[in-house]
Amino acid sequence: MLRAALTALLVIASPALADSPCVAGCTTELGTYNVRVPDGPGPHPVLLHLHGMGGTGDGVLRGGTAKAALARGYAVIAPDGWQPISRYPKNWGVYDGRPYTRDDTAFLREVLADAAEDHPI
Numbered sequence: 001m002l003r004a005a006l007t008a009l010l011v012i013a014s015p016a017l018a019d020s021p022c023v024a025g026c027t028t029e030l031g032t033y034n035v036r037v038p039d040g041p042g043p044h045p046v047l048l049h050l051h052g053m054g055g056t057g058d059g060v061l062r063g064g065t066a067k068a069a070l071a072r073g074y075a076v077i078a079p080d081g082w083q084p085i086s087r088y089p090k091n092w093g094v095y096d097g098r099p100y101t102r103d104d105t106a107f108l109r110e111v112l113a114d115a116a117e118d119h120p121i
Contacts, residue, residue: 056080
């Protein structure tokens with residue numbers, strides 16, 4: 001009886017989970033990002049926060065800047081830098097002599113457009 005009840009709950013809950021917007025590990029053609037949106041209907045202003053060398057978007061969302069922005073009603077979008085070769089830390093395509101092949105300007109535009117499709121920003 002308990003197994004049948006749990007199975008029924010999973011079946012009922014599954015469509016909602018499948019339809020929920022991406023929050024962690026969101027994927028676009030050029031990379032990945034994370035997003036958190038404050039409670040409320042929106043639209044919310046956006047803080048696009050780029051991590052430092054070797055960081056991650058997920059790490060940004062655990063930090064104080066993201067928490068403060070969310071508390072003030074901002075959605076926080078934290079993309080992941082590119083790691084073209086495993087010996088290099090994740091970073092952004094800036095001129096530093098390293099072979100970053102991704103167009104980060106195009107990637108950030110793609111991230112904003114993707115997030116806007118699923119979130120009230």
